[in-house]
Amino acid sequence: MDSAIIGTWLAALLTLGIMSFLYKDNLYYKICEAIFIGISAGLWFITYFWDSLYRIAWIGVVHEGRYVLLGGVVLGVMMLMRLFGKIGWIARWPLAFIVGATAGLKMMVYFTTNAMAQIHGTVNDTMAAFGGSGLYDVVGRIVILIGTVTGLVYFYFSKEHKGLFGGVAKVGTWFLMITFGASFGYTVMSRMSLLLGRIDFLLTDWLKLVK
Amino acid sequence: MLALLRIAKLVVFISSSLFVISLLPTHSVHSQDASPSGSNLGPITVRAHDTDNDAGGSVTVEWDDPGYEKMSGFAGFLIWRTNTLTGTSDSVEVTPFGTHSYDDRSVSDDSTYSYLVAALVNSERVMSAPSMQVRSAKQWFDSRLTWVLILGLIICGAVIYFIESAKRGTKLFLRRIAGLEAIDEAVGRATEMGRPILFVAGIQDMDDVQTIAGLTILGSIARTVAEYDTKINMPVRASLVMTAARETIKHAYVTAGRPDAYNDDMVHYVTDEQFGFVAAVDGIMVRERPAACFFLGAFFAESLIMAETGNSIGAIQVAGTAMPAQLPFFVAACDYTLIGEELFAASAYLSGEPRQLGSLKGADVGKAIAMIVILVGVIATTIASAWNSESMLWIENLLRKMFSTG
């Protein structure tokens, strides 16, 4: 028996084990889950170890002389102080570094790619899809305009959703619902193809029922 | 002394340029009969200037093509650089057809350079005159981001203004968010039933703001949990999130006056693998049967797997994410969903602290600006295209410029 045959059997048994969860939680699933957790946690640790610790930190500092990276190592070691009760508080420093960096960086990223680019896109793409002057285009433009603005009104926090403002916000929720319904409907097919891949594996590669 | 040095530099520059030209197998640009196919083309003009908005170390060379590209046998433009301080010269690059500018990134800010561009036609080189001397430099401000800065300052200014005014005691009104009111209800029900609550702060690490937003909400939930003495179970996918979540819950227990009841095991690392984590969370759900599940953070395809499993055990589920693609699944399978911005606003709401609430009012100013710009923009483009209105076109172009991000 070569390793490919053993491998296929192993893969098939694990596939069935995970699927058995759909019926109910059971011993078979629990074993697969335990294997999954153990193997994958190990896999990620190894990946981190070689990619970050060895390649970035070790090669970077020792071989390429990028001493600026030592700062990261120092912060990383501080993180480990968590293991020693008395000076465990020092682990907050790297944590503060990370939260600060995330807040600073992401604030700018979201501002440019989400806010500015979306406002820009609303004006631009509207013209791409509905740039003409026929009824179809005019309706399209009006719908985009109303949808975007009322949607933003829904997210407006500092005014009670009552009266006219409430009505506008209500229209905003309708647009959000269309968005959710449309995204749901659009993704169904690609989700099905995942299952197709697994069942195809079981029937074709493993059981060889289908040629 | 200084004048002498300058003269010396100039001499070096001129002589080296001449030297270069003499070395190249070429003919004077101005001698017309020497052009490869005898055509009557003007000289190539070259301009070199410091590359805009960069960190230095780069010069942009631009040139006009009087028509060499159209000649048969054209092979490209050769860019030739002379370091006018040292007098050394070298070829930098041969650019392909259709390119009329080049960023030379191999220069030093400490030297000055001059450039020549030669059209390569049938193994002959038609040279331009050397460009003016140029020195690369770094810029202190990226001028392309002027509007980003201005708009950013307006919005941040608004947020800070409302934080300050709230601090001084100005009363702020905020509308209710149904999903947040459900949080207390969910924790209360778990207490009554004597069952734990499950909290998942998304599947991203601490470098995603959504994870941090999830943890800030965890702070409020954990305080209620501590007061009610309910059990909380929080599996995490990233070790850093584990550390941060422990700090958060511990702090909540201390604030609630129950530091003794806190236990590190409330938060436990599972695995970094997306679906391995999901397999484990599903297992926890069906075995421990939490009465309430919170999914607050960044989620991907696993959103529906977890939410449907939670639904099958009859738990109250509150979800929140800023991943637009996953919102539909949470909306379909959970009792309450915090949509996008509501996730980030939640902790401010829950804290009830005036300064935090003030920051939300500031963000509303940003929304008002966005609405006005979109209205004006779409109306202006419509009028501009329908009636060729100059003024509307001007507005349209201004808005495009303001909101273009490079």
Add this chain to the structure above:
Amino acid sequence: MGLIISAVVIGGGLLWILYLSIKGQDVDRRIVYLFVGATVALAIIFRLEFGEVATPIVKSVFDKIENLPAGSKIVLSYDFDPAMAPEVNPMANAFIRHILEKKHRLFFMSLWATGQSLLSVSLNDVLKPEFPDAKYGVDYCNLGYKAGNEGVLNVVITNFRKMFPSDANGNSLDSLPMFKDVESLKDMDLLISVGGGKPGVKEWVLFAGDPGKIATAGGSAAVSTPLLYPYWPRQLIGLLGGTKGAAEYEAELIKTHPRFKDKGMPALRMMGPQTMAHVVIIAFIVIGNVAYFRSRRKGKQS
């Protein structure tokens, strides 16, 4: 036979669920799961295929190629990598078959380095065996891959020879008869980009089709298709989205040109089980609502 078994099992099952729902009984979620699994499995075992009907956005591409006079010049660009290939490769192959069948002249190229090898696979597996009479340089040619992303388009829209001094095999373009009356992209009758990333269909529209006023069509992976919808029908004459779009094109192709029937239409075959599952989900939504309205009416009466 397989179709009958499947129809009985699935149709009967759905009716039973409908009956249960109307009676007000809760249908266990496990029955729903079993159903989805059985549907997909049956469709795979019996290799069920359904006649797809082309949606207008696909039909317009098909009609364009179908109605162009023989000898029209069409560019087909392979702008994708192996990861995307299962979804978009069937489109490219269907285009090749259709274009050569209609005796058009086909210019292959690629803006993705990885597209080049996929292109040779298509040439060797589809074009050469199925169109042995097609002559290189007369009926088709392969310009190969050029680095430079949309910059390549910026150039070839005014001049092919500057960007491509020779084709992928090293022949100068002037030695290829089909290039005799071709100066730039503007001499083409149709541009087709098959791809799902950047550069891809969008870049072909913005940097070639639009500025040159050349008819442009595309095929793209399902995820990136919604981003391209805004360009239809003005800047894109049509678009094939995902396996579904490919299957529709294949269906249209074998309807009009039955000789391709036995060539194996991979997208159609892949679509069979997906369509089945899709229909089952639509049925579930309908049944769910029927049950809901029944129970509400009952609630009102009592």
Add this chain to the structure above:
Amino acid sequence: MKRQIPMLILSAVGTLLVVSVFIPSARHWQEDASLYFDIIAVFAFFLGGGNLIRVHTEKVNRKSTGWIYSVVTLLGFGIMLVTGLFKIGNPNGIAGDLSQTGSYFQLLFQYVMSPLNSTMYALLAFYVASASYRAFRAKNTEATILLVAAFVILLGRTALGVLLTNWIPAQLSVLQIPNLAIWIMNAPNLAGQRAIMIGISLGVISMSLRLLLGIERSYLGGDN
């Protein structure tokens, strides 16, 4: 002190990174920050992995329910560590690429991890079905709108949608279901997406400012 210094670090780092966006020569700070993050994350893994080992060893020691699964998890973790750290079976030895074909690490990935992963992912298909059956009911206006939008898009993606509305004349072709589906994607769907994305970015800005100003700091823990 135990809270002030972290607060100071947080505000300083955050502010510097915001400023760095505008200064061309400071942009590399952003890359440095992400590299720091990667390095800190590895060290943090020693805490996470340690936690995993401790939790499961304790279960085994106490022979609590399901302890046998903990043995399996620990075994899996151990096997992966050994094969990965020493690159067992790797044709190119310790210097070889981690995912080199033929290495045990790669075999475990291919035959154990991959099928588990894609099967878990594939479960989505079942959950999509059960969610559609249960949740898409016309209970109120919002739910009805959601349902109708989803239904039109779903129909538009099957042959049924084409066949149902083929009779609509060309002038009104936008009402044919496939075209209607595209229109929904193009107009109302896009509008909703935009509102959500713009809202999100403003939410991130206000939350980031709360963090940088030190108004929100529950995750930094208390004074002890």
